[in-house]
Amino acid sequence: HLKEISEFKDRFFTNITHEFRTPLTIIDGMAGLMEAQPEQWSGTGLQKIKANSGILLQLVNQMLNLARTEAGAISVNFVRRDINKYLAYLVEQFSSEAVRKGIELKFESAGEFFEMDFDPEKLMHITSNLVSNALKYTPAGGRVEVTTLVTDNGKMYSIRIRDTGIGIEKEHLGHLFDRFYSLEHQLSPVGTGIGLALTKELVHILHGTISVESVKEEGSVFTVNLPVIHSATLSDTPGAEYLQL
Numbered sequence: 001h002l003k004e005i006s007e008f009k010d011r012f013f014t015n016i017t018h019e020f021r022t023p024l025t026i027i028d029g030m031a032g033l034m035e036a037q038p039e040q041w042s043g044t045g046l047q048k049i050k051a052n053s054g055i056l057l058q059l060v061n062q063m064l065n066l067a068r069t070e071a072g073a074i075s076v077n078f079v080r081r082d083i084n085k086y087l088a089y090l091v092e093q094f095s096s097e098a099v100r101k102g103i104e105l106k107f108e109s110a111g112e113f114f115e116m117d118f119d120p121e122k123l124m125h126i127t128s129n130l131v132s133n134a135l136k137y138t139p140a141g142g143r144v145e146v147t148t149l150v151t152d153n154g155k156m157y158s159i160r161i162r163d164t165g166i167g168i169e170k171e172h173l174g175h176l177f178d179r180f181y182s183l184e185h186q187l188s189p190v191g192t193g194i195g196l197a198l199t200k201e202l203v204h205i206l207h208g209t210i211s212v213e214s215v216k217e218e219g220s221v222f223t224v225n226l227p228v229i230h231s232a233t234l235s236d237t238p239g240a241e242y243l244q245l
């Protein structure tokens with residue numbers, strides 16, 4: 001077990017170093033070009049610096065959030081709203097990325113309106129992690145579908161993220177939600193293995209479950225099941241700033 005932990009640590013440090021180095025190299029390179037030839041590079045340079053500092057910030061935030069969830073330092077802030085509308089909004093945030101990658105991104109919910117208590121910030125992290133992974137591990141020409149439905153006689157709200165991407169081998173499926181578990185492949189050579197571990201922690205904080213089914217070379221389906229609750233009072237609006245409805 002100790003050997004396994006030590007290997008994980010080594011892998012994590014190697015991966016995390018790569019994850020930090022790529023955006024930092026781009027930022028550094030762009031700053032140099034902007035300094036040398038401001039006329040030519042200020043537009044593209046600024047854009048690249050902004051995009052890559054965003055990636056670094058997200059990475060640091062993910063690491064901090066994982067540490068906080070594991071220390072039990074995260075509280076739940078429920079609001080009662082139309083969860084279908086909120087999810088449609090979250091998925092919409094990825095539409096330009098999908099177009100850029102040549103992937104068809106679809107959102108579908110059974111029924112237009114479904115009101116329940118949910119934590120907007122946590123749901124945003126969960127959905128964003130799963131949709132961005134689906135886009136990351138699906139080649140151009142593929143499809144990513146987010147479907148929601150109410151199951152278990154109205155007791156469960158289910159979010160399904162299906163992609164037609166590279167899929168995952170059976171032997172890895174059981175470890176996917178482990179911290180720092182990251183696989184190497186052509187589409188994305190290194191990762192941190194933090195995203196899914198954090199996603200699972202957040203789902204558990206919301207008393208939900210997460211599971212994955214996948215077939216190598218065919219695609220993957222991640223399913224998040226959240227219990228339907230109606231305990232937040234309607235005036236309970238912390239986190240409403242995330243809704244933007």
Ligand code: ADP
Nearest residue numbers: 133134137167182183191192193194195196220
């Ligand atoms: P990272 O993407 O940084 O490696 P994650 O925790 O988000 O970390 O994912 C862990 C691993 O699970 C990834 O390295 C990848 O191999 C695999 N994975 C996650 N989502 C998908 C997906 N939709 N399709 C194929 N593989 C996936």
